[in-house]
Amino acid sequence: MSVTVRARGLTKSYLDGARRTEVLRGVDLEVEPGEMVAVVGPSGAGKSTLLHLLGGLDVADGGEVEIAGRRLDGLGPAELAAFRNETIGFVFQFQELLPDFTSIENVMMPGRIAGMPVDELRRRATELLAEVELGDRLDRFPTQLSGGERQRVALCRALVLEPPLLLADEPTGNLDPRAGERVFELMQRLQQSRGTTALMVTHNPELAARCARLLRLEGGVLEPPGR
Amino acid sequence: MSRPPRRPSAERRPAAGVALYHARRYLWSTRRDAYVTFLSATAAGGMALGVAALILSLAMLSGLQQALKGEILARTPEIRVTLPPDADPAAARRSVAAVAGVREARLAAGGRGWAVAGGRARPVELAGFDGPVPETFPGAAGGRPGLYVSERLAGLWALEPGDLVELASSRPALSPFGPLPTVRRLRLAGVFDAGRTELEERVALPLADARELLGDRELTLLVSAGGLQRARRLAPAVSQALPAGARVETWQDINRALFFALRLEKTLLFLAVLLIVVVAGLALVADLSLIIASKRPELGMLGAMGATPRTLRRVFLWLGGLLVAIGGGCGVALGTAGAWLLDRWRVLRLGEAFFIDYVPFTLRPADLAAVVAAVTLLTLLCAGWAARRAAALSPVEALRR
Numbered sequence: 212m213s214v215t216v217r218a219r220g221l222t223k224s225y226l227d228g229a230r231r232t233e234v235l236r237g238v239d240l241e242v243e244p245g246e247m248v249a250v251v252g253p254s255g256a257g258k259s260t261l262l263h264l265l266g267g268l269d270v271a272d273g274g275e276v277e278i279a280g281r282r283l284d285g286l287g288p289a290e291l292a293a294f295r296n297e298t299i300g301f302v303f304q305f306q307e308l309l310p311d312f313t314s315i316e317n318v319m320m321p322g323r324i325a326g327m328p329v330d331e332l333r334r335r336a337t338e339l340l341a342e343v344e345l346g347d348r349l350d351r352f353p354t355q356l357s358g359g360e361r362q363r364v365a366l367c368r369a370l371v372l373e374p375p376l377l378l379a380d381e382p383t384g385n386l387d388p389r390a391g392e393r394v395f396e397l398m399q400r401l402q403q404s405r406g407t408t409a410l411m412v413t414h415n416p417e418l419a420a421r422c423a424r425l426l427r428l429e430g431g432v433l434e435p436p437g438r
Numbered sequence: 439m440s441r442p443p444r445r446p447s448a449e450r451r452p453a454a455g456v457a458l459y460h461a462r463r464y465l466w467s468t469r470r471d472a473y474v475t476f477l478s479a480t481a482a483g484g485m486a487l488g489v490a491a492l493i494l495s496l497a498m499l500s501g502l503q504q505a506l507k508g509e510i511l512a513r514t515p516e517i518r519v520t521l522p523p524d525a526d527p528a529a530a531r532r533s534v535a536a537v538a539g540v541r542e543a544r545l546a547a548g549g550r551g552w553a554v555a556g557g558r559a560r561p562v563e564l565a566g567f568d569g570p571v572p573e574t575f576p577g578a579a580g581g582r583p584g585l586y587v588s589e590r591l592a593g594l595w596a597l598e599p600g601d602l603v604e605l606a607s608s609r610p611a612l613s614p615f616g617p618l619p620t621v622r623r624l625r626l627a628g629v630f631d632a633g634r635t636e637l638e639e640r641v642a643l644p645l646a647d648a649r650e651l652l653g654d655r656e657l658t659l660l661v662s663a664g665g666l667q668r669a670r671r672l673a674p675a676v677s678q679a680l681p682a683g684a685r686v687e688t689w690q691d692i693n694r695a696l697f698f699a700l701r702l703e704k705t706l707l708f709l710a711v712l713l714i715v716v717v718a719g720l721a722l723v724a725d726l727s728l729i730i731a732s733k734r735p736e737l738g739m740l741g742a743m744g745a746t747p748r749t750l751r752r753v754f755l756w757l758g759g760l761l762v763a764i765g766g767g768c769g770v771a772l773g774t775a776g777a778w779l780l781d782r783w784r785v786l787r788l789g790e791a792f793f794i795d796y797v798p799f800t801l802r803p804a805d806l807a808a809v810v811a812a813v814t815l816l817t818l819l820c821a822g823w824a825a826r827r828a829a830a831l832s833p834v835e836a837l838r839r
Contacts, residue, residue, distance in 0.1 A: 263834045266742070268741070268742055268832075268833045268834040268837070269832070269834040288746070288747050289746040289747065289748065292741065292744050292745060292746040292747070292749075293744060293746070294744075295741075295742060295743070295744045296743060296744020296745075297744070301739075301742045301743070303739075303837065305735075307735055307736070307738070307739040307742075307837065308739075309736050309739065309740075310467075310736070311463045311464065311467035311736075312463065320740075320743055321743045321744060323455075323456045323459065324456050324740070324743055324744045324745050324749070325744065326455065326456070368743075
């Protein structure tokens with residue numbers, strides 16, 4: 212289950228006081244179905260911004276994003292939300308687990324938003340958590356888990372609905388090297404076993420090198436040009 | 439080979455279920471934050487206090503108004519007909535008595551006069567009646583024709599049945615010595631209960647004597663339909679049976695000004711006490727706004743996972759609704775139980791100066807429904823206003839650290 216991701220001429224700028232800062236200056240990108248692409252670049256280069264635009268979390272100033280042939284710029288807020296729910300799994304640097312919900316409840320959340328049957332969701336979430344060796348942490352709250360465990364829960368949550376696209380923003384950035392390595396391995400394994408298209412933003416050149424393709428974002432453009 | 443994603447279908451999402459799921463969890467989880475807990479308790483407690491105060495004050499006013507209405511209606515004819523000057527009173531009485539549903543129709547005469555006994559005089563309202571004493575004279579209703587004064591006047595003047603009382607009217611009678619007041623001397627037949635609401639002294643006397651004193655210009659027809667609501671329904675038929683120019687008034691028409699004042703009093707009291715609930719509603723806005731601000735990253739993550747702005751708005755509508763349901767529920771229980779206890783044990787005693795001995799509490803379903811409706815509307819407004827902020831959050835802004 213995978214999709215093609217295309218971006219053409221993406222531009223984005225922010226107002227910094229009275230000064231306008233151009234973050235993306237015409238990014239072109241194409242990711243093939245099932246491909247895992249790493250995007251690296253210095254801090255402030257716009258890596259996260261690119262990920263947010265691809266995920267429909269933010270709106271570009273110019274250019275277009277197309278996922279599986281569907282352009283995101285034509286969708287309203289509710290349609291975009293539904294599209295994200297059905298198509299994209301997100302993993303962020305700071306996990307962003309919901310602190311009021313247990314591990315399994317966090318993993319089940321995208322399905323609950325989609326209105327799926329709870330029993331089916333619970334079965335899927337339990338299997339996924341067992342797959343990342345958290346079968347004995349189902350009823351723990353995020354505060355009762357280590358950083359690596361929290362990130363593994365976040366990974367399960369991103370994949371529970373088997374989305375065709377996984378977007379990861381510094382998924383190991385907040386973890387020690389050992390925990391980071393483990394999370395990356397799991398992510399790669401789950402991505403490959405499901406054939407999910409994945410785009411990962413990272414500062415870690417070693418992890419980036421292990422992806423199928425490596426892109427560098429610098430000066431607001433991708434190097435080499437995204438295919 | 440790329441798999442086309444399913445078409446986004448925000449409309450078919452059961453947002454209410456997941457919204458309630460989150461709201462219930464937030465309701466308990468926010469207890470961990472002392473400030474949020476304080477604000478939540480203030481909102482729910484204020485709501486409880488406001489609802490209880492509304493229920494108690496409305497129940498008290500309903501009780502008082504019901505007692506007052508009972509006192510007044512006991513002395514008010516169900517239907518009163520004022521005949522035109524050229525009408526034949528006996529024929530009009532027969533026509534009305536023949537109307538289906540009319541239990542009784544009797545002629546009556548009323549006007550101003552004086553009662554004199556033992557060298558003392560007092561202005562009175564003369565009420566002449568035909569046949570036995572009418573029901574508008576409680577305590578003497580159904581008694582034989584004769585003169586009846588209030589227990590109060592009898593006590594004041596030490597009158598006993600059989601004593602002579604002079605009644606004088608303002609209608610002059612011509613005599614060789616010029617105009618003189620018309621006077622009738624009648625023996626006291628009994629007394630009636632004037633209650634504590636009658637400020638004006640009434641005197642009941644046989645119709646023939648009243649007509650002597652007042653003439654026929656003050657003649658009316660008192661109609662009984664056997665119930666207040668029946669009287670309202672019967673009034674048009676009574677009107678049709680009468681000659682043109684006759685004026686038919688129901689007990690409602692007679693007391694229209696009083697009933698309007700009572701309704702106005704209740705409405706104003708409701709609005710004044712509702713202010714407590716409004717203040718609690720503002721505390722609810724502050725509470726929800728604080729929760730929304732403290733949960734920004736989570737709301738951003740929910741947005742990233744596909745929660746629509748509508749779902750996020752519903753989360754906080756539900757949360758506000760739950761807080762108000764807890765507070766309002768306590769308020770309803772407190773107010774209802776309080777009203778019942780205060781009425782059952784007659785806790786609030788009144789002195790002799792009042793028309794009743796204690797403050798009665800009557801909780802009417804319509805009042806309770808009005809309180810619940812007002813609180814629900816206010817909750818929707820307050821929670822809805824706060825929840826708009828959650829719906830307006832951009833996921834990327836909310837996720838930004």
